[in-house]
Amino acid sequence: xxxxxxxxxxxxxxxxxxxxxxxxxxxxxxxxxxxxxxxxxxxxxxxxxxxxxxxxxxxxxxxxxxxxxxxxxxxxxxxxxxxxxxxxxxxxxxxxxxxxxxxxxxxxxxxxxxxxxxxxxxxxxxxxxxxxxxxxxxxxxxxxxxxxxxxxxxxxxxxxxxxxxxxxxxxxxxxxxxxxxxxxxxxxxxxxxxxxxxxxxxxxxxxxxxxxxxxxxxxxxxxxxxxxxxxxxxxxxxxxxxxxxxxxxxxxxxxxxxxxxxxxxxxxxxxxxxxxxxxxxxxxxxxxxxxxxxxxxxxxxxxxxxxxxxxxxxxxxxxxxxxxxxxxxxxxxxxxxxxxxxxxxxxxxxxxxxxxxxxxxxxxxxxxxxxxxxxxxxxxxxxxxxxxxxxxxxxxxxxxxxxxxxxxxxxxxxxxxxxxxxxxxxxxxxxxxxxxxxxxxxxxxxxxxxxxxxxxxxxxxxxxxxxxxxxxxxxxxxxxxxxxxxxxxxxxxxxxxxxxxxxxxxxxxxxxxxxxxxxxxxxxxxxxxxxxxxxxxxxxxxxxxxxxxxxxxxxxxxxxxx
Amino acid sequence: xxxxxxxxxxxxxxxxxxxxxxxxxxxxxxxxxxxxxxxxxxxxxxxxxxxxxxxxxxxxxxxxxxxxxxxxxxxxxxxxxxxxxxxxxxxxxxxx
Numbered sequence: 001x002x003x004x005x006x007x008x009x010x011x012x013x014x015x016x017x018x019x020x021x022x023x024x025x026x027x028x029x030x031x032x033x034x035x036x037x038x039x040x041x042x043x044x045x046x047x048x049x050x051x052x053x054x055x056x057x058x059x060x061x062x063x064x065x066x067x068x069x070x071x072x073x074x075x076x077x078x079x080x081x082x083x084x085x086x087x088x089x090x091x092x093x094x095x096x097x098x099x100x101x102x103x104x105x106x107x108x109x110x111x112x113x114x115x116x117x118x119x120x121x122x123x124x125x126x127x128x129x130x131x132x133x134x135x136x137x138x139x140x141x142x143x144x145x146x147x148x149x150x151x152x153x154x155x156x157x158x159x160x161x162x163x164x165x166x167x168x169x170x171x172x173x174x175x176x177x178x179x180x181x182x183x184x185x186x187x188x189x190x191x192x193x194x195x196x197x198x199x200x201x202x203x204x205x206x207x208x209x210x211x212x213x214x215x216x217x218x219x220x221x222x223x224x225x226x227x228x229x230x231x232x233x234x235x236x237x238x239x240x241x242x243x244x245x246x247x248x249x250x251x252x253x254x255x256x257x258x259x260x261x262x263x264x265x266x267x268x269x270x271x272x273x274x275x276x277x278x279x280x281x282x283x284x285x286x287x288x289x290x291x292x293x294x295x296x297x298x299x300x301x302x303x304x305x306x307x308x309x310x311x312x313x314x315x316x317x318x319x320x321x322x323x324x325x326x327x328x329x330x331x332x333x334x335x336x337x338x339x340x341x342x343x344x345x346x347x348x349x350x351x352x353x354x355x356x357x358x359x360x361x362x363x364x365x366x367x368x369x370x371x372x373x374x375x376x377x378x379x380x381x382x383x384x385x386x387x388x389x390x391x392x393x394x395x396x397x398x399x400x401x402x403x404x405x406x407x408x409x410x411x412x413x414x415x416x417x418x419x420x421x422x423x424x425x426x427x428x429x430x431x432x433x434x435x436x437x438x439x440x441x442x443x444x445x446x447x448x449x450x451x452x453x454x455x456x457x458x459x460x461x462x463x464x465x466x467x468x469x470x471x472x473x474x475x476x477x478x479x480x481x482x483x484x485x486x487x488x489x490x491x492x493x494x495x496x497x498x499x500x501x502x503x504x505x506x507x508x509x510x511x512x513x514x515x516x517x518x519x520x521x522x523x524x525x526x527x528x529x530x531x532x533x534x535x536x537x538x539x540x541x542x543x544x545x546x547x548x549x550x551x552x553x554x555x556x557x558x559x560x561x562x
Numbered sequence: 563x564x565x566x567x568x569x570x571x572x573x574x575x576x577x578x579x580x581x582x583x584x585x586x587x588x589x590x591x592x593x594x595x596x597x598x599x600x601x602x603x604x605x606x607x608x609x610x611x612x613x614x615x616x617x618x619x620x621x622x623x624x625x626x627x628x629x630x631x632x633x634x635x636x637x638x639x640x641x642x643x644x645x646x647x648x649x650x651x652x653x654x655x656x657x658x
């Protein structure tokens with residue numbers, strides 16, 4: 001069977017599965033719709049969190065980015081996993097104990113303020129929109145390449161599917177489809193990785209193959225040494241050495257970690273487990289499930305890069321393998337025969353280099369580059385879609401709960417019934433899907449980069465506000481509001497200036513302290529803290545009942561403090 | 563539970579969290595970023611140590627840290643007899 005038929009088969013089977021689950025787990029109440037009735041088992045929640053978390057960026061872009069960044073790619077790996085330590089230790093158990101529906105719920109109640117709640121709603125919606133656009137774009141890439149439809153059609157199909165199960169099932173439907181999507185995506189990621197590892201190093205475990213010797217067919221010697229050697233030979237940077245400044249890598253890693261712990265769609269996953277103890281466990285399971293992919297990705301990156309350099313450099317253009325021409329039609333591989341010798345020169349020097357490979361296709365094309373069987377190639381398409389759709393659904397839910405619950409029910413229309421609230425929640429998803437689709441078709445940058453900005457914003461607004469809300473009983477609404485506004489505005493302006501207003505200045509020389517826009521969220525977090533703390537000291541302490549809320553969330557279980 | 567009990571529970575909780583976060587910082591930002599070049603002079607198998615910690619080792623450590631936290635907090639909850647209360651608050655259902 002051809003790749004095309006396999007792909008259609010896998011995509012239809014998995015989509016059928018998702019829709020089946022959605023129908024089976026329809027949401028009946030707002031409690032079901034927002035937090036799946038708080039009855040999700042910690043292991044199931046761990047898988048759902050992992051799928052929610054691992055987006056198109058993790059599945060499609062990350063290994064590709066790492067394979068071009070080399071050691072610098074570390075900030076994605078550590079940033080997107082290390083944040084779970086913060087989440088597990090500083091946020092998840094306390095927020096579960098607090099036991100409401102959304103992040104703005106916590107901010108609004110803890111800081112006894114409608115303004116704080118509205119700022120939180122604004123941040124949650126902005127962050128989620130930025131993030132969801134990346135997912136739609138990812139889904140578009142997969143559709144256009146594997147089902148050979150154009151990107152617009154691809155995005156529209158993706159939108160329709162997400163819309164269907166998110167509207168029907170709410171959090172309940174999303175949770176159980178995400179469990180299925182996790183299984184699909186991890187299988188789809190691991191199978192090609194294992195195949196390639198066996199082929200190139202003879203080890204079935206990619207994490208071991210990463211540090212092992214290549215087989216005779218690939219020239220022998222340690223994989224990483226060979227990769228370093230090849231890179232130098234062709235004029236690229238040495239793979240296992242860093243190119244970016246240490247402080248930039250430090251700041252980007254921290255921004256991604258704080259952002260991870262501040263992303264509303266991840267935080268609300270911990271509202272769905274039955275109790276505090278399960279919230280802790282579920283964070284642990286989530287990180288295990290994530291770590292399976294995240295420790296494999298750098299191995300895949302190294303395999304893919306070695307393979308690419310081995311396969312395409314200096315071969316005749318008329319002799320290129322089939323995958324090469326297929327990706328060329330999507331303009332994601334571009335060959336420009338500058339010296340007119342009919343051969344591909346893939347070189348580090350931009351003047352002489354004739355081949356441009358889009359980073360996003362490395363994972364998708366990897367099985368084809370390695371010549372794996374058709375069904376494996378097709379599997380990757382289903383996995384990429386599972387990753388993109390699961391994250392998109394989680395984000396759309398945040399947008400919908402923010403609008404229906406926090407904005408309408410808790411702020412402007414407290415008189416609406418539960419049924420009306422559900423209707424508004426579903427309406428908000430519809431609107432959000434349309435906007436996300438538009439940005440998916442007209443994307444601003446690479447998938448992983450767009451997503452990286454959402455982290456900076458989450459790091460600078462939610463993370464400090466929530467942590468202070470739990471660990472500093474004296475923190476009051478004035479402090480939290482000023483901190484969130486300052487942190488968010490600072491980060492957003494810095495990113496907007498270097499990426500949109502004056503992109504010509506976007507280089508290490510003009511960045512503040514050598515921090516790139518991806519890493520500025522860390523400074524935003526510090527700005528938030530530096531403003532929040534003195535402001536709270538200069539204004540009155542929070543009221544007694546709020547201090548009691550804080551004392552209460554610090555203890556697990558239904559124990560009253562006397 | 564008395565105020566005093568609650569306070570000493572919270573203090574033990576903070577101690578656990580802080581010590582685990584020190585390890586977290588040391589491994590990720592310390593070994594993975596700040597001292598990575600120095601650690602790269604040590605090799606094992608095909609890996610340079612710093613590179614391995616940055617791209618693999620740190621992630622394993624993160625997982626271990628969370629499970630140590632789960633273990634220590636469970637122990638602490640039991641010591642303060644918070645366990646039964648936590649489990650009673652709601653039962654767990656596997657099925658939606």
